[in-house]
Amino acid sequence: MSRNKSSFIIFILAFGIFGIVNTEMGFIGILPRLAERFDISLSQAGLLVSLFALAVAISGLFMPLLLSGINSKKLMLIAMGLFTISGFVSIYAPSFEVLLVARIIPAFLHPVFFSVAFVAAANSVSEDYVARAISRILMGSSAGMVIGSPIAALLADVLSLQASLYFFAIVNVIAFISIMIFVPSMPVKEKLTYGSQLGVLRKPVVWNSIITMILLNAGMYATFSFFAEFLDGITGMNGSQISVMLFIFGATGLIGNLISGFLLQKRAMRTALVFPIIYGIVYLLVFVLGDYSIPMTLLIALWGTLYTIGLNICQNSITTAAFEAPTFANGLFVALGNMGIALGTFVGGAVITDFGTRSIIWIGILFMILSFVFIAVRAFRYSPKKVQA
Template sequence: MTKQNNLLIFILTVGVFGILTTEMGVIGILPLIADHFQISVSKAGLLVSLFALAVAISGPIMPLLFSGINRKKVMLLVLGIFVIGNIVSVFASNFTVLLIARVIPAFFHPIYCALALTVAATSVSKEEAPKAVSKVILGVTAGMILGVPITNYVASATSLEMAMLFFAFVNAVAFIATLVFIPSMPVKERLSYGSQVVVLKKPITWLAVVTVIFIGSATSSISTFIAEYLETITNLSGNILTLALFVLGLASLIGNLVGGRLLMRNAMKTAIAFPIVLGIVHLLSFVTSKSTGPMMITILLWGILFAIGNNVSQYWITSAAPEAPDFANGLFLSCGNLGITIGTAVGGLFISGLGTQYIVLGGLLFLIMSLVSILLRNYMYSPTTKQLAS
């Protein structure tokens, strides 16, 4: 990659980090928000659930509507909306205002993230595309996993308002960097809405959609409850628990880079191996869960594989519909959020029915279904990228 491409991808990574930190970072300060507005924590949780619902709804639609507009202008628009929304959140006089200030930007979330993935892939050669995309997904993972403890730390060290201002600051940095360093990026070949939506007529697209939902459900059924799992099963607390979560986050960042390289070498083998290897690690957790040292190894493997799952999911949908990259990346984001919703619900059912330790069984169930859908696609279509996309 050239220096210009590296700078472009770095700015896109910062941008998605800011947007995902805005989405997920609030998890770390929900109790503070509940106290501040004198509401229940469950009501404060609407800041997370309604945000995710807005992303799931707008995922396939908004990137499609903005697909013909200059890429730079669209990125500035979305980042600007997030900056304004976060500033309004700082001065929100009541919970309703805060909720509105978060939900409105959420509808624009898929536009930037889908665009960032598309731009990263098209800024380099076809062979280097998975590697470039993995760097942008690194920003997604960092926002989802590191955004929570960072926001919690800022709020604990200063105030709730400063934590909200942190969201605005990161998005503002991405806005300024985009304005100054990214050149105008007009869409050279505008695709009609119909020519993009038509990819939904292809069976391979729906196979990809189902696979991504299964993968998202498999990982989120465990990752959502990872803190509770480590507290109740491994008996971690305090600094050791913090260290374990930090290991999970660091491993996820490594996993993004590993996932990109593996997809470059052999995408189909990587996709097939992913649910098998993660399934083995799930089973390993039954052996290691009671001991801190061995469990740290399992956490490390979980972090790496969860991140590889994001890379596989993004590749799986975009390779099924390469003729409509913006729409395909929108589908990826929508399906990923739907997977989080389903996986969290199923994980909760396993906790209430069997106990916290058995959330890995829910993950195994979804991994088996994802493997079946991956093998079905491999059987129905040739493994080469060209034939996959036909």
């Protein structure tokens, strides 16, 4: 496959990821409008986000494994088709219950699309460029996080709630058509048995990677989940300023994806070892300079860059440990990443309640220290040669 063609396919796969994450995260920006439309509380409307994430976390443990023998293109079309149908059902949902069901059903194929897209991207390039291809796929996820919620909120404010729901559906329609036309058939060349794929769980290095991934995600989300509250309560920013900070965080995350592709291609283990140290230093600076807007703006730009590098490290960690079962490994990446998010958010919320908003920084640092320990164990026990790479 030529480089131009493989790059175009990777772009389409990234756009598909964008469509799914856009649908997932975009609802955050319109929850108040949805609560008003269906005459429910904001906490009830929040089920549209929390139950979606729960479905992703659960299904990521088994759905990619169960469907691993099906043509990758067919799986992506099925997943994107479900998200498209869900999008149009959401527009005309007569009740909150119907909307909730329409949200949850496609969520079970969320990790399937991610898993297959990662494998398809890796197979479309030479081995030396796999890390860079994966980082470009993850740019779709970052773009979905940056663009989804602000655009949905803007459309709901300027036009209508239905306009923002149409936005989700139309993006997925475009992704579906693009995959159908431009992505070649991707039959499974060698179907792995369920036993052989689950067999990777017997490897200690896989469990090391699983724990590392959970701890890293917990360390990032123990603070990021309360990003707006920190900027409001500690830095003293208003709503519009916080929106700008969120955009900066997401935009620099796109840069982080590009950087991580290069770093993981050249110096994967060294990058993983250094990452929690640098992230911890940024946390310390946020703790010290959190009261000042200008330093925080600069730190947020660095924070966003590091955040997506961390996601790439997690993906690289589990897929290199369980390389024999790439689809299953990527499913674990999605599922356990969500578990780490849940752990970090839960612990961060509990600490804020007892010790105040600024205290979440220390929880983030604690998780980073723990993740460094497990990364170091892998580096020096399971792949000592890579540390010198």
